Amino acid sequence: MKKLFLCCIAMTMVLGCSNESADRVDETEGFTLLRHDATALEATYRSGGTSVRALVTESSPNVIEVTYDFGESIVGFRIDYNQGVGRFMPSGNPLDAAQSRLINGLAEGLEKAVPETERTRIEDTAMRQTSFMQIVPVGETLTPYQYVAERGWVHLSCTCGNQNIGGYTRQAGRGCSCNGGDNGCKGRCGQGCGITSTPKCVGTTAYTQDCAKHDYGLGSFAAASDDYSFASNNCSCSGVGTCY
Structure with missing residues (x-):
């Protein structure tokens, strides 16, 4: 003991x-x-x-x-x-x-x-x-x-719409309605948002291609590592509960 x-x-x-x-x-x-x-x-x-x-x-x-x-x-x-x-x-x-x-x-x-x-x-x-x-x-x-952090991440537009996410075109950007048929806030290097997500906006407000690729099952979690740790916040989140 x-x-x-x-x-x-x-x-x-x-x-x-x-x-x-x-x-x-x-x-x-x-x-x-x-x-x-x-x-x-x-x-x-x-x-x-x-x-x-x-x-x-x-x-x-x-x-x-x-x-x-x-x-x-x-x-x-x-x-x-x-x-x-x-x-x-x-x-x-x-x-x-x-x-x-x-x-x-x-x-x-x-x-x-x-x-x-x-x-x-x-x-x-x-x-x-x-x-x-x-x-x-x-x-x-x-x-x-x-x-x-090889300065290799590419920020996405904060406005929801069809975007190039690194060789693919998918819906991405701020908003719980920007969901591509699943959780919203596609491309965000953080928790997604949707009807069942609580809270709906937590963590970083960086939106990048690698994070979007992961969201759509087109890239690994490891490939998004530098985005999560180092990418600057290019969008904003207005409080817990709403993702913008």
Whole structure:
């Protein structure tokens, strides 16, 4: 027991402890903001006995470490804004549908806790990577990879209409009605919007070709990694609940 306790302390210093430890700290259902200051943001989302713990820290100037700890699964990111390089670092079991729902709740809670106006680097990274986590495949073995902000993303028009999304023509742009027959806000590097989506506008307001290709099943989540992490916001979102 002593060794287990010491191990848990060591893990907490790096990634936060497992779900079991997090549950002992706070068993509140829903979103809980544990820490929010100039150097770190830490939050949990708990539902039905399962939880995810997010920790975002600045390890050196403009280098942000992000961890999502589900207990048996951990997904980490290292975003180096100086070099324009990101690392995707999963470990443990594949994500499942319940964990995907936890991420959706976490994204909604973060959106309310860190409003879009004048977000800090840590706040912005927390929203961007949590938005990215919403498109990480469920039930698949995930492997680490590196992605580069090579100034290769192409912004879309914010006005909904048929657009070139990188070799394909599809409806894309702002608005829940801009849905191409599915969820709206096609091309947005963040959660889609539609009648069943709550909230309807969370995360970044960058609309790009790679994100649109992913939305239509024409490109992988990995190909959109740099768009989620680095692409500038070219459109706007008017509050939680409405996507413009």
